[in-house]
Structures are given as C-alpha cells and as structure tokens.
Amino acid sequence: QKEVEQDPGPLSVPEGAIVSLNCTYSNSAFQYFMWYRQYSRKGPELLMYTYSSGNKEDGRFTAQVDKSSKYISLFIRDSQPSDSATYLCAFGRGDSSYKLIFGSGTRLLVRP
Amino acid sequence: DARVTQTPRHKVTEMGQEVTMRCQPILGHNTVFWYRQTMMQGLELLAYFRNRAPLDDSGMPKDRFSAEMPDATLATLKIQPSEPRDSAVYFCASGLGTQYFGPGTRLTVL
Numbered sequence: 001q002k003e004v005e006q007d008p009g010p011l012s013v014p015e016g017a018i019v020s021l022n023c024t025y026s027n028s029a030f031q032y033f034m035w036y037r038q039y040s041r042k043g044p045e046l047l048m049y050t051y052s053s054g055n056k057e058d059g060r061f062t063a064q065v066d067k068s069s070k071y072i073s074l075f076i077r078d079s080q081p082s083d084s085a086t087y088l089c090a091f092g093r094g095d096s097s098y099k100l101i102f103g104s105g106t107r108l109l110v111r112p
Numbered sequence: 113d114a115r116v117t118q119t120p121r122h123k124v125t126e127m128g129q130e131v132t133m134r135c136q137p138i139l140g141h142n143t144v145f146w147y148r149q150t151m152m153q154g155l156e157l158l159a160y161f162r163n164r165a166p167l168d169d170s171g172m173p174k175d176r177f178s179a180e181m182p183d184a185t186l187a188t189l190k191i192q193p194s195e196p197r198d199s200a201v202y203f204c205a206s207g208l209g210t211q212y213f214g215p216g217t218r219l220t221v222l
C-alpha cells in the first residue's frame with residue numbers, strides 16, 4: 001500500500017463549481033498536512049497548511065483533515081479558470097527531518 | 113519578496129556531459145531540499161541539507177549524482193555523466209515544516 005494516495009484526475013469542472021480534492025494516507029505518524037498548487041511549468045506553491053483535524057479556511061479554500069479516517073480534502077468554492085493547476089497534498093511527520101511526503105497530484109481544469 | 117531561486121531554468125545537453133544546477137535558498141532557511149519531478153514518478157526527494165551538512169541523499173543515484181552546499185546561500189546538484197533518463201524538472205526547496213519551492217531547472221539530456 002502506498003503511503004499516500006491521490007487521484008491523478010484530470011478533474012474538469014465549470015466555472016463557479018465547488019471542487020473537492022482528496023488524499024488518503026496510511027502513516028499515523030503524519031502530524032501536519034499541506035496542499036500545494038502547481039501551475040504548468042512552475043514550482044509548487046504552498047496553499048494551505050494545518051496541524052489538526054477539522055477545517056481551516058482561507059478565502060475560497062478550505063482544508064479539511066480527518067485523522068481518524070486518514071483522509072484530507074481541499075475544497076475550492078466559486079472555482080475560477082485561474083484555479084486550473086495541479087494540486088498536490090503533502091504530509092510531514094513532525095520529526096527533526098522536516099521531510100515531506102507528496103501525493104502524485106490531481107490535475108484540475110476549470111472551464112470558463 | 114523572499115523566494116528560492118534556481119539556475120539555469122532550462123538546460124539541454126548531450127548524454128555523457130556534466131550538468132550543474134544551482135539553488136539559492138531563502139535567506140535564513142537552514143534546510144534545503146532537492147527534488148526531481150517526472151510525469152511517471154511525480155515529485156521525488158533526492159537529497160537534503162541542514163546547516164549545510166547533508167542529512168539524507170538516499171534518493172540519489174550515487175554513482176552519478178552529487179549534492180553540495182558550499183555556503184549558506186548556495187546549493188548545487190551535479191550529474192556526471194548525464195543520461196537521457198535524467199531528463200526531468202529539478203526543484204530546490206527551503207524551509208522547516210513548510211517548504212518553499214524554486215521555479216525549477218528543466219533538464220533535457222539527448
């Protein structure tokens with residue numbers, strides 16, 4: 001079993017739709033949870049970062065963590081064509097290595 | 113606006129040639145990571161440094177790849193000799209906990 005599973009997509013939605021992106025993980029040692037957005041031919045950029053179970057909101061973006069189910073989600077409200085990108089989930093153990101484990105990424109296309 | 117910088121942004125070379133990629137981490141970040149990204153494998157960690165000392169390079173092919181951090185403002189990744197299978201985008205990232213990525217070096221080995 002892979003440590004992190006993420007559906008590669010592509011996910012195609014109309015502008016204005018609510019988008020749900022998901023990752024599952026198997027390692028109980030993961031302590032912090034991130035979402036990165038990567039535009040074509042760019043480096044990943046940090047979008048959301050959380051330690052705890054529950055929801056964290058930032059503008060149109062909501063990150064949700066369910067540690068009991070080992071499941072994280074990113075919701076995008078009122079999606080825009082500019083949200084078209086690949087979204088990668090990432091996990092950290094909170095140990096001294098600071099290494100992150102990345103999902104393979106979900107490609108999102110928001111159609112005008 | 114603090115950011116990670118990488119040079120060159122693009123590199124095309126022939127098999128067998130040496131390739132050197134450079135990274136300037138965000139000032140004050142003492143942990144630097146090198147990643148490789150391909151369509152097939154996704155984002156793979158090659159090596160990382162803390163306070164300029166290599167902590168883990170288990171993701172790198174040892175016979176041809178080497179990573180160094182000559183000073184706090186410069187990290188390098190070298191491939192010698194390069195092979196077509198090394199064609200990928202190489203990212204440098206710096207930070208603790210959250211990592212901040214550079215724009216990448218797109219390497220093509222013919």
